[in-house]
Amino acid sequence: MTETHAAAAIAAETGPPLLETKALSIDFGGLHALNQLTFEVREGEIVSVIGPNGAGKTTLFNAITATVEASAGDIVFEGRSLLGLDPNQVTSRGIARTFQNVRLFANMSVLENVMVSQHCRTKQHAFGALLYTKAFRREEAEIRQRAEKILSFFGTRLVGYRMDQPAFTLSYANRRRLEIARAMATQPKLILLDEPVAGMNPVESAELTGLVGRLRDEWGFAIVVIEHDMGVVKEVSDRVVVLDHGEKIAEGDYAAVASDPEVIEAYLGKGTGEK
Amino acid sequence: MTDTASPLVPGEAKALLAPPRPALSHDWRRIVRIGSIAALGQAFIALSNMPVRLDERLIVKPVLSLGYLVLLFLPLAVGYRQGHQTVREGVPVFRPGLNEVVGGFSCGLIAGGGLAVLAVLLANFDLREPLVNWSPILLDLLAFGNQAWFAAVIWLAIGAGMGTVGGVLRLLGPTSRRAVVTMAIAVAGAAVLESLVVDLAEGMGLEALTDRLYDRRGGVNWNSALGLAGVCGILAVAGRGRLRQARSRHAELQGAKRTQANAGLMALAAATLIVLPLFAGKLTNELLANVGLFVLLALGLNVVVGLAGILDLGYVAFFAVGSYSTAVLTAATSPRIAPEMPWLVALIVVVIITGLAGLFIGAPVIRMRGDYLAIVTLGFGEIIRLLFLSDWLSGWFGGSQGITMIPAADIFGLTEVSGTDPRRVFYLVLVFCALAIYVSWRLERSRMGRAWMAVREDETVAEAMGINTVNVKLLAFVVGAVLGSFSGAIFAAKVGSVFPASFLILVSIVILVVVIFGGMGNIVGVIAGAAVLIGVLGGPKQPGLLIEFSEFKLLIYGALLIWMMLARPEGLMPSVRRTRELHQQEMAQDAWLRGEVDDDGGGNRPAGPPVATQS
Numbered sequence: 052m053t054e055t056h057a058a059a060a061i062a063a064e065t066g067p068p069l070l071e072t073k074a075l076s077i078d079f080g081g082l083h084a085l086n087q088l089t090f091e092v093r094e095g096e097i098v099s100v101i102g103p104n105g106a107g108k109t110t111l112f113n114a115i116t117a118t119v120e121a122s123a124g125d126i127v128f129e130g131r132s133l134l135g136l137d138p139n140q141v142t143s144r145g146i147a148r149t150f151q152n153v154r155l156f157a158n159m160s161v162l163e164n165v166m167v168s169q170h171c172r173t174k175q176h177a178f179g180a181l182l183y184t185k186a187f188r189r190e191e192a193e194i195r196q197r198a199e200k201i202l203s204f205f206g207t208r209l210v211g212y213r214m215d216q217p218a219f220t221l222s223y224a225n226r227r228r229l230e231i232a233r234a235m236a237t238q239p240k241l242i243l244l245d246e247p248v249a250g251m252n253p254v255e256s257a258e259l260t261g262l263v264g265r266l267r268d269e270w271g272f273a274i275v276v277i278e279h280d281m282g283v284v285k286e287v288s289d290r291v292v293v294l295d296h297g298e299k300i301a302e303g304d305y306a307a308v309a310s311d312p313e314v315i316e317a318y319l320g321k322g323t324g325e326k
Numbered sequence: 327m328t329d330t331a332s333p334l335v336p337g338e339a340k341a342l343l344a345p346p347r348p349a350l351s352h353d354w355r356r357i358v359r360i361g362s363i364a365a366l367g368q369a370f371i372a373l374s375n376m377p378v379r380l381d382e383r384l385i386v387k388p389v390l391s392l393g394y395l396v397l398l399f400l401p402l403a404v405g406y407r408q409g410h411q412t413v414r415e416g417v418p419v420f421r422p423g424l425n426e427v428v429g430g431f432s433c434g435l436i437a438g439g440g441l442a443v444l445a446v447l448l449a450n451f452d453l454r455e456p457l458v459n460w461s462p463i464l465l466d467l468l469a470f471g472n473q474a475w476f477a478a479v480i481w482l483a484i485g486a487g488m489g490t491v492g493g494v495l496r497l498l499g500p501t502s503r504r505a506v507v508t509m510a511i512a513v514a515g516a517a518v519l520e521s522l523v524v525d526l527a528e529g530m531g532l533e534a535l536t537d538r539l540y541d542r543r544g545g546v547n548w549n550s551a552l553g554l555a556g557v558c559g560i561l562a563v564a565g566r567g568r569l570r571q572a573r574s575r576h577a578e579l580q581g582a583k584r585t586q587a588n589a590g591l592m593a594l595a596a597a598t599l600i601v602l603p604l605f606a607g608k609l610t611n612e613l614l615a616n617v618g619l620f621v622l623l624a625l626g627l628n629v630v631v632g633l634a635g636i637l638d639l640g641y642v643a644f645f646a647v648g649s650y651s652t653a654v655l656t657a658a659t660s661p662r663i664a665p666e667m668p669w670l671v672a673l674i675v676v677v678i679i680t681g682l683a684g685l686f687i688g689a690p691v692i693r694m695r696g697d698y699l700a701i702v703t704l705g706f707g708e709i710i711r712l713l714f715l716s717d718w719l720s721g722w723f724g725g726s727q728g729i730t731m732i733p734a735a736d737i738f739g740l741t742e743v744s745g746t747d748p749r750r751v752f753y754l755v756l757v758f759c760a761l762a763i764y765v766s767w768r769l770e771r772s773r774m775g776r777a778w779m780a781v782r783e784d785e786t787v788a789e790a791m792g793i794n795t796v797n798v799k800l801l802a803f804v805v806g807a808v809l810g811s812f813s814g815a816i817f818a819a820k821v822g823s824v825f826p827a828s829f830l831i832l833v834s835i836v837i838l839v840v841v842i843f844g845g846m847g848n849i850v851g852v853i854a855g856a857a858v859l860i861g862v863l864g865g866p867k868q869p870g871l872l873i874e875f876s877e878f879k880l881l882i883y884g885a886l887l888i889w890m891m892l893a894r895p896e897g898l899m900p901s902v903r904r905t906r907e908l909h910q911q912e913m914a915q916d917a918w919l920r921g922e923v924d925d926d927g928g929g930n931r932p933a934g935p936p937v938a939t940q941s
Contacts, residue, residue, distance in 0.1 A: 116790055142792035150790075156783040158907045159776075167776040171792030177801060180772030181765060187772070194773070219910055237792045 075124035102294035147234035168236035346423025361436025384545025405430030405492020434489015442478035449474030508562035529605035611748035618755030626809030632847035634802035635782030640707020646829035648814020669735035684807030728825035735819035845897030
């Protein structure tokens, strides 16, 4: 852990909770996708959410971003409830997400993908565009500059000629990077990353792991990561939350969680010797 | 047809050539299949009554009428088509030879057989009950006034002949093929566009020329046809490749030079459009005005469908609201309130009314997606028309009687625009088209335009990226509505009366077809689509250049649309983006073949040596 990591971790201990779910439950018919889940994310913190398939991790993300409706409980962001908001309102409050199955605007250029994601932070309406006002031109230039700055965060991979290529021409890893860039462009306080290294080779996941840390250190985002790759989880997280069947079964730093018998059981099933 | 494999890949590798196939080595089942389809098509065309109705119109003076021409097309097309070979990378293509000719002959023969069988059936059975055009007149036409057996023989021969010609076209080199095709198109074009050419020539004082070209009873003279074909053939050979050169030069231009070239082209187009009506007679100007009205409508719908991706099947509603509110506001005969505003003042109110109508119709509709949305818009389009028709509101809008005696549009006291002078109507339409073009062009390149694109691509993700999809889509709806209302307002002043019957669902469909046919999302494409469909074939009620075809307009629309969707789904002049959307996979594959793929992180690539990561 670098020094900045340590400093951030200390800040995380003491800061106010940025996001809090309070006894959050989500039912799909009779199925409890999430059951009385309470957890919190502090400013500048990286929290990993892990758990076996069907544990409710993505449902948690969907609930926070208002894609699914909460059945009971509350989600509080910066002291205000997120319940009843539309997804775009949640985004303008300052929560951005990526998708498990990369969902870019495939036929828009790389740059446009990032530009359009600044929609909720910009305000020039149709009339400005029609009259081609000074304010309109200034804002367009700003949007473009910001987009270029965000893309240059990923080194040379998404800039240069590639900025003007349609997103579908990108390689798989670059699509994942562009998804993160798009989330950054909404100027959030909290980014939800849904399996950012799924389907990547070890070199790429190592690089992306470093990137998650830099996102926090250089941009100051709080981050919640859903991840299956335990190496990545160990590397990035200040805190790990383990879900199983929609319930939180463990929480703490990686070492504590990894040795928790209940977690091991959830992942591997009951050992025969214990019977 | 589509023997240049793909227009998407510039500099397509030259196909390898293999020696021609033996004359008789055919996939005969394919030949029979293609031929039979054409045969059915021939019988269908004959029974659609097209040949009989179009027999009056002469194409080449004593030889050929339009009625027979429509029966020659299919055998020729299948004769050409059967020789088509798909060009695959690295796989040789057989050099065309006798094989293609034999294939063309066989296909054409079978296609002609369709009419032969039909003629025999016509002579021996009476199926007039279900098939209204099953008549002796048709038999007479098919048999050239002789017995049925003669018809059978002659159509087999004609079919085989045309099919062979189609096959022979395959043998020609690109230059001579171009010459032949140009010659055919020139003669057919000159004949079909006769009224336009005569009208324009009169305006420019060139009657002497058209008097020589055309017969007094219509149709191109045999001699002039030969002359015209010759001239055009020579021009085609001399000018081969020039157009492509110019186009690729234009494509290579960068930055300021390109902007300059585009501005030049636009200035040229604008100048043509401003000057042309001065030389054109009433007929041509009427046509231009009609095309302009539909261009305006299509540009409006293009914002909704092409940019925001909302499939609106009830666009006519806004055209209707625009027309009716203009009528109510300007006409003295308006039943309930008659403020008799001047047209320009009324227009401001009309814009507000249609904007609100767009908002009210849009608000419930916009929350739906995909097919559901399309069906609901279809419903609203009808509801608006039925409201204008209803007894309930007839005190306001005159029910089926409509509102008549709408005064001419007064433009700042300078001129009065009404249907009696179509030239003025055209200029007025031109102004509003320019406005509509500006609006769509600016909006497309703005924050709103990008948001529309995102919504079109993936609504859920757009929402998650902070775009208020409802507002953004509503804006598209309202902009489309307002642009449609301009067309409605001009229409009301031009025609002088509005009836519910002018706003049938057919209008919505035709506008949509114009947008799809021209190239969704592309302004130039939309204009081209309107020019081709409305100008040549005619609008729902407006005659086009092919006045004779007006009865079969919808049939031809449908056929064109099907062909377009199969051969070129992105439209006549597509937007780059639409082409991408429709050909994403092919383009990605082509890029891969050219080795241009972005490959610094394929997910399933085995872990290589550690790559230095930039940071």
